[in-house]
Amino acid sequence: MEDHTHHHSHHAAQSPEPGHEAAAAPASNRTGTATPPIRHHQHESHGSDDDHAVHSHGQHAGHSTAMFKDRFWLTLALSVPVVYFSPMFGHLLGYMPPEFPGSAWIPPVLGTVIFLYGGQPFLKGGLKELKSRTPGMMLLIGMAISVAFAASWATTLGVGGFDLDFWWELALLVAIMLLGHWLEMRALGSAQGALDALAALLPDQAERITETGTETVSVSELRAGDTVLVRSGARMPADGTVVDGQAEFDESMITGESKTVLRAAGDSVVAGTVATDNTVRVQVTAVGDDTALAGIQRLVAEAQASSSKAQALADRAAAFLFYFAAIAGVITFIAWTLLGSVPDAVTRAVTVLVIACPHALGLAIPLVIAISTEQAARAGVLIKNRMALERMRTIDVVLFDKTGTLTKGEPELKDAAALGGTSREELLALAAAVESDSEHPVARAIIRAARERGLELPRATAFTSMTGRGVRATVDRRTIQVGGPALLRELGINEPESLAASTRVWMDRGAAVLHVVEGNRVLGAVSLEDAIRAESQQAISALQSRGIKVAMITGDAHQVAQAVGSELNIDEVFAEVLPADKDKKVAELQARGLKVAMVGDGVNDSPALARAEVGIAIGAGTDVAMESAGVVLAGNDPRAVLSMVDLSRESYRKMWQNLVWATGYNIIAVPLAAGVLAFAGVVLSPAAGAVLMSVSTIVVALNAQLLRRVRLNPAQVR
DSSP states (O other): OOGGGGTTTTOSSOOSBTTBOOOSOOOOOOOOTTSOOOOOOOOOOBGGGGHHHHHTTTOOTTOBHHHHHHHHHHHHHHHHHHHHTOHHHHHHHTOOOOOOTTGGGHHHHHHHHIIIIITHHHHHHHHHHHHTTOOOHHHHHHHHHHHHHHHHHHHHHTOTTOOOOOHHHHHHHHHHHHHHHHHHHTTOOOHHHHHHHHHTTSOSEEEEEETTEEEEEEGGGOOTTOEEEEOTTOBOSSEEEEEEOOEEEEOHHHHOOOSOEEEOTTOEEOTTOEEOSSOEEEEEEEOGGGSHHHHHHHHHHHHHHHTOOOOOHHHHHHHHHHHHHHHHHHHHHHHHHHTTOHHHHHHHHHHHHHHTSOHHHHHHHHHHHHHHHHHHHHTTEEEOOHHHHHHHTTOSEEEEEIIIIIEEEEEEEEEEEEOTTOOHHHHHHHHHHHHTTOOSHHHHHHHHHHHHTTOOOOOEEEEEEETTTEEEEEETTEEEEEEOHHHHHHHTOOOOHHHHHHHHHHHHTTOEEEEEEETTEEEEEEEEEEEEOTTHHHHHHHHHHTTOEEEEEOSSOHHHHHHHHHHHTOSEEEOSOOHHHHHHHHHHHHHTTOOEEEEEOSGGGHHHHHHSSEEEEETTSOHHHHHHOSEEESSSOTTHHHHHHHHHHHHHHHHHHHHHHHHHHHHHHHHHHHTTTGGGTOOOOHHHHHHHHHHHHHHHHHHHHGGGGOOOOGGGOO
């Protein structure tokens, strides 16, 4: 690719960086066609990958989604004969299980396999919760299946004279709880994925310059002081200083600034950034953990650790039910023992402990999350972290990254001003003709604007790109040049005051200004700005109508940010913010007592995405942004954030309804199972308790299904 791929880097009057005169705004990814794609990594969601996030729900550490799925299907298959051959279940449905030699041993034998295999995660998790003194779902399940297992074996062996055949209930309880945990773990995101994606920005190898030429070495072999050759389209393998040559570097992953920046001898360059046009020699100054990219990795890791300590709603209910069931069981045993009936005391206590762990509670949250994530996916919203859904309803402020989120991340021609006898149409046609051989985003914006206006472009020949100054071509035997202030200085031309009146207004907005020049005469100028998405205003207004503030953060200059913020009526604007400061800005908002949802699309957004209560990545963004976020928007429509808010509020309402039903069932059923109304002849038998438990599960499942009625079409945002 020739120099013309970067010729607009210095067109405007503003400079985002001292010593580098650059166009003031149009933001876009300038890696160009030569940029190698970021490698994609597939990550299986393992509980151990995000111990903090999953710790609160069942100590999932070491348990993968696939493990829960496999155990569920095998347990379900084994549960069918256990249930069918259960005398208690047969009695409930009014049939007699078939009898043949050994048939009586089918429920206890298969039930034991289910207890040891399917129940293993809950037994181990329960022990961990017991040791850490944080009772929750795992301990509640483990207690229920252990009591059911012991009581059922006692009944099978005829020990103690009990009639507590809970094999079928044990089998179904384990199967349903495995299903619930499988559904839930599918909603978990992998925290490690963000760090892996960041590491993938570094090339595997580098070309190190030696006395006899060059050698290809692993990046890990580089040392400070080495000199490396970085070719056009390649990523920097380490931080360093340019010692020979010059090239336009795409540093958007680090700075958030979309324009490529010219780096020449003496300038610093950063690991992971891309030389978009020329080959340069760079002396390595920092490798490994000392690079800027490694610093971002540390920020992401720290932010993820700090934002994953919330406790799941179901666990709080499970902890309450554990204490409730344990105390009720003890009181029941003591009370019935004092009444003189030890077998009745054991029967009542066991019944209390078994039915205190309802299937409904195990499915209340996972079912809602599963249906919510499915509904969200239909609306182009991928829920990666189970807690993101719960947190979204509490958000006080949505912090949007500007480039690529509220804006398209590509320049758009906004205005044109012509001088003398040149019309605006002729000016734009000349500029587009000169730019017709360029593939630069700025050139494409000018050509697109001319075509949209139906202008016929004259033929241009002898195209030349002038690094840092602009482009030149011959149009109808006229030599026409298009460029920024650097071009005018080189030609020794002063901008006419009549034109400056327009260009000053444009530059105050942060627009990039390009002059069209013939010989030593300025024909006019055009302005280009990062195009604001048509949906952005609608999304912001809808958020504000829901009582949620909107803020914007960007690495662009203040005037660029203020112009966009004013046009979109944004509540607060943060401009010229570097990656570490983006993270700090989120923390600053949180320090004010605000709960933050961050929406971004670049590597530079990753620490902030991870730090926020909810990180939302635009799907068209980088691997790292998507891995750091708890939510990924498949498209670029910011209105999808509204879908998240509405879904979060509705799903949380369903969660509460399900939990109220599940725990309410216990509050009523447990005392009845304990025999508090025995004096009036009202006693809840183990079989009746099991039936009520199943009814409770059905109610919870049907209520969760009502979430499918929620409409999440961004185009219908109000």
